[in-house]
Amino acid sequence: MSVDTVSLTGWGRTAPSTAVRFRPRTYEEAAAAVRGRGPRGAIARGLGRAPGDAAQNAGGSVLDMTGLDRVRALDESTGTVRCDAGVSLERLLRVLLPRGWFLPVVPGTGRITVGGAIGSDVHGRDHPAAGSLARYVSELDLLTADGEVRTVSPGTALFDATTGGLGLTGVILGATLRLKRVGSPLVSVSTERATDLDDLLARFTAGRGGDRHGAPMPYASAWVDLLARGRATGRGVLTRGEHAPPSVLPAHARRTMRAPRTVQPDGRPAGPVLPGGLLGRTSAALYNEARYRSAPRSRTGELRTTAAFFHALDALPEGNRLHGRAGLVRYRFTVGYGQEEALHRVVRRISARRCPAFRAGLQRFGAPSPGWLSFPVPGWTLTLDLPAALPGLGRFLDGLDEEVAAAGGRVCLAQDSRTRPETAAAMYPRLAEFRELRAELDPTGAFRSDLARRLAL
Structure with missing residues (x-):
C-alpha cells in the first residue's frame, strides 16, 4: 500500500486541502489504513468527481479506493454483479453491455466509482420509474470504525444511513448490484x-x-x-x-452486442x-x-x-x-x-x-x-x-x-x-437520526470529511 501527502480538491477545484493519502489494494490494507488514521480521521475517495468537499479531509487521511477495482463475478442466472468499490461505472458498463446487461441507474458521468455512487445514492434520467441506486444494491461490504467488515443489507438502519451517507458510516469495500437486460448497446x-x-x-x-x-x-x-x-x-x-x-x-452485431462502427458518440461538444x-x-x-x-x-x-x-x-x-x-x-x-x-x-x-x-x-x-x-x-x-x-x-x-x-x-x-x-439541517429531516447512528457506531470520529465538518454531519 502506497502512502503520500497530497493537496486535494473536488471536481469544482475549490477549497483545496492537504491530507495523507493511502492507496489500499485489499480489504486488509484498507483496514490497516483506517487503523493508521490520525486524529483528524479518514474518508474514502474515488475518482474525485464530487464537485464539492465530500471526499476531502484537511489534515487527516484519505483512502484512494481506485486500487480496489476488481469485477469479481457476473451471475447471469440472477442478473447480478459483484465488484469492488473502486471499479468505475464506465468500466463496469464496458464489461456488462457486450453481454446484454446494464445498470438500472446510470448518472450523468461514468467516471465515478461504485463506492462513490452508493455513498452518494446516485440517480439517473429514469428516476421516476427506476428510483436511485440504493434500490438495486443487494448487499455491501462496509469497513466500520471498529475495524470490522460488515455485510450490510437493505432494510437496516446502517444500510439506509450508508446509501447517501457520503462515506461517513465507514468505507464501502464492495457491493452486489442487480442489473437489467437491454436489447442493444x-x-x-x-x-x-x-x-x-x-x-x-x-x-x-x-x-x-x-x-x-x-x-x-x-x-x-x-x-x-x-x-x-x-x-x-x-x-x-x-x-x-x-x-x-x-x-x-x-446480424453480426446482434451476436456480439457491439454497436455498429458507423454509429459514433455524439460529436457535439458538451460545452464551449x-x-x-x-x-x-x-x-x-x-x-x-x-x-x-x-x-x-x-x-x-x-x-x-x-x-x-x-x-x-x-x-x-x-x-x-x-x-x-x-x-x-x-x-x-x-x-x-x-x-x-x-x-x-x-x-x-x-x-x-x-x-x-x-x-x-x-x-x-x-x-x-x-x-x-x-x-x-x-x-x-x-x-x-x-x-x-x-x-x-x-x-x-x-x-x-x-x-x-x-x-x-x-x-x-x-x-x-x-x-x-x-440550512442543511432544515432540508434533511432525518439528519438527527444520522448523527445519532454515527455517534453510536463511530464514537471516536474515525470517519470525517471537510463536508462533514462544514455541515456538522
Whole structure:
C-alpha cells in the first residue's frame, strides 16, 4: 500500500486541502489504513468527481479506493454483479453491455466509482420509474470504525444511513448490484425544443416521445437556457431515450452486442472550449443561443451509443476548468410537485442576474430513496455550474437556498461546497437520526470529511 501527502480538491477545484493519502489494494490494507488514521480521521475517495468537499479531509487521511477495482463475478442466472468499490461505472458498463446487461441507474458521468455512487445514492434520467441506486444494491461490504467488515443489507438502519451517507458510516469495500437486460448497446433518442419553462414542464409531464406501442421513453432530461429572459425565460431542449431493440443492429452485431462502427458518440461538444476559463456572460449567452437554435424543433428515432447519450459530458475531460482558475460551484436543488412557482422564481432570479451558466439540467424525481441523506424526493431538480469567482455568488446562492427551503425543497449534499449547516439541517429531516447512528457506531470520529465538518454531519 502506497502512502503520500497530497493537496486535494473536488471536481469544482475549490477549497483545496492537504491530507495523507493511502492507496489500499485489499480489504486488509484498507483496514490497516483506517487503523493508521490520525486524529483528524479518514474518508474514502474515488475518482474525485464530487464537485464539492465530500471526499476531502484537511489534515487527516484519505483512502484512494481506485486500487480496489476488481469485477469479481457476473451471475447471469440472477442478473447480478459483484465488484469492488473502486471499479468505475464506465468500466463496469464496458464489461456488462457486450453481454446484454446494464445498470438500472446510470448518472450523468461514468467516471465515478461504485463506492462513490452508493455513498452518494446516485440517480439517473429514469428516476421516476427506476428510483436511485440504493434500490438495486443487494448487499455491501462496509469497513466500520471498529475495524470490522460488515455485510450490510437493505432494510437496516446502517444500510439506509450508508446509501447517501457520503462515506461517513465507514468505507464501502464492495457491493452486489442487480442489473437489467437491454436489447442493444444503442439508445433511440427523441429531441424537442420548448419555448419557455412552462412549455418545458408541460412537455415533461405530457409523456411525449413514446415508443411504437405508445409507452413513454424512460430516460428524460432537459437542458435549460438560464440566460434567456422575457417570454423565453426557462426555454430549453428536452431529450428522451430508450434502449434500442436488437433489430436496429446488423446480424453480426446482434451476436456480439457491439454497436455498429458507423454509429459514433455524439460529436457535439458538451460545452464551449475556451482558453483560460474565459466563460463570461457574453460567451455563455452566445453559446446558449447557438445551442438552442441548433436543436431540432422535434426529432425522433436518432440512434446514439450509450456513452454519447448517458455520459456526453465525459467527452470533455477538462470541463471543470472552463470557469477559470477559481473553479466552479455546482448548485443542485429539488422542489416538490405543486411547487412549480418556486422553480419559476429561482429560474427568474438566475436569469435576471445574468449568471453565465451554460450547463443547466432539469429532471424529474419519483419516489424517494430510504437513504436518510439521499437527495431525491418527488418533484423537479435543477442543476447548474457557476464560476466560483462570480462576484457576490455566496450571497446570491444563500438567497436561492432560502427560496428552496421555503418551498420544502433541498440542495444536494453530495455536490455541495457552500451550504450553511442550519440550512442543511432544515432540508434533511432525518439528519438527527444520522448523527445519532454515527455517534453510536463511530464514537471516536474515525470517519470525517471537510463536508462533514462544514455541515456538522
